[in-house]
Amino acid sequence: MFKLYLDPGHGGSDTGATGNGMQEKNLTLDISLRIRDILENEYENVQVRMSRTTDTTRSLNERTDDANNWGADYFLSIHVNGFDGTAQGYEDYIHSSLSDTSQTARYRDIMHEEITRVNDLVNRGKKKANFHVLRETRMSALLTENGFIDHPEDAEKLRDPNWRQTVAQGHVNGLARAFNLQRKDPIYRVIVDGTQEGAYREQQNILNAVQRNLGSASRIVVEKV
Structure with a gap:
């Protein structure tokens, strides 16, 4: 059984990045729910636990403690970027202490390849950071930044539910390949x-x-x- 802890960034009183009439917390939840639904409907032997399924406030400690206590196999945190309206594209992060040959980095390489294959965003590369959710999780963890909410071209994509579904599918494609997930027979x-x-x-x-x-x-x- 593959246990995925899925973390829609921000939520509740924490809107995250804002721009073009949108809030990051709503976009991350929408994409995450789509990821969950694809996995649960189409793949065998997968359990998905989410840090939130509605617009609620969850602290960073609550998120990582929940994932650790549940014994997740992988922690995936979904985010949308923001800057000054000029930056655009997709990037993802593993913890800064990890080598490029670590297991977490190998998972990241697969996820990055599958997501950028379909998301039609500028590829800003594979990065590292000392983010709490990457540092305090006991399992391999990845944080994805899916476009810039304050960039007009990225915002146009983020506003489109079909694009968000495609991005969710890209994440699922990466998970399926990285963890050898098996599809259910179709109905x-x-x-x-x-x-x-x-x-x-x-x-x-x-x-x-x-x-x-x-x-x-x-x-x-x-x-x-």
Whole structure:
């Protein structure tokens, strides 16, 4: 079982960065919830625990203590950047004490490659810092900065829910590759004359449902969920 501790940055009284009518805390929560949903819906043997699932205030100590006490395998903190309106792009961080050959750095390399493959942002590189959530976690940890909220081009992307879904998928792609996560078999709905007859994972069950209705139905649709 892979245990991911997912940390949407900021929240509650802490808005994080602001710009272009948006607040970082809302964007980080939205992207994090999307990451959680993809993992839980599409992958086997994954547990996701989040530092927050609503707009609540959580201290840095509460976040890292919770992850450590839960025994997470990986800590992933989602953030959005802000500066002076001129900087733009994506960057990520591991703790400054770690070497580039450490296990955490190897995970980071995979995550960085998968996220930048899809996010359509300027690549600002792989970085290190002494952030609390990277320093005080007992497991490997990564903090991602997904665009600059105060840059007009990045803000346009951040405002788009389809882009946020793509970014979430990029994070999931990295996690799946880094930790060898296995996909669930897809679910198929069998719809007979406009009414769902059932939903199945196994091919034989799908075929059986079609066969049961073949003689009486005017229209049978098999639809991947």
